[in-house]
């Protein structure tokens with residue numbers, strides 16, 4: 001019998017719509033994002049996928065997306081664990097910056113290196129910057145050296161993996177249907193791990209907002225079907241293109 005994992009990127013946020021680098025900035029969903037979360041919940045119901053346990057980041061766009069989707073599925077009551085290790089990749093000094101303006105200022109190569117390279121982080125953010133997170137009370141219990149000032153995808157994978165093994169794998173192993181509501185880049189890290197993608201291959205991986213991605217896993221936690229399956233493949237394909245081209249729109 002296979003194990004069931006559902007990955008859900010939050011619906012569109014106010015800053016996704018404005019084309020701003022977001023990272024750890026706690027931006028809310030916009031109306032479109034709420035509708036995407038609603039549709040995500042409907043897709044769960046249509047596919048008879050009723051989560052038994054929820055794991056989310058500490059950011060409200062993921063938390064609210066999961067709440068809306070689970071409400072639709074009448075599973076708002078399931079046990080929930082939240083952790084900073086599922087947060088979006090910290091975007092360093094790019095947080096709050098316009099993607100199109102950044103592309104114009106630094107050029108395509110640098111822009112894409114910062115957005116998608118596996119191991120090159122953006123410049124670090126100053127801890128007193130208006131978009132820094134160092135003094136945020138939700139991270140107060142974290143040792144200062146664990147509070148990032150920037151992260152590349154490799155950093156995200158390294159901080160997400162302990163959570164994957166310590167918290168998510170035991171729930172999967174217990175036969176629970178597990179919903180992970182998180183972010184474009186923290187989910188890219190988890191998918192890279194699941195599908196054993198190479199460092200160069202993951203550069204081309206984009207995750208759309210609000211469309212559940214289903215992985216059936218073998219007993220050894222490898223995917224039955226590499227890449228999993230989006231519950232709305234046509235919408236996912238279109239949305240993946242849109243994510244890829246962010247920055248190019250004016």
Ligand SMILES: O=C(O)[C@@H](CO)OP(=O)(O)O
Nearest residue numbers: 020021022023088115184
């Ligand atoms: O701004 C961000 O935090 C992320 C996700 O929205 O953007 P990108 O897709 O450019 O990595």
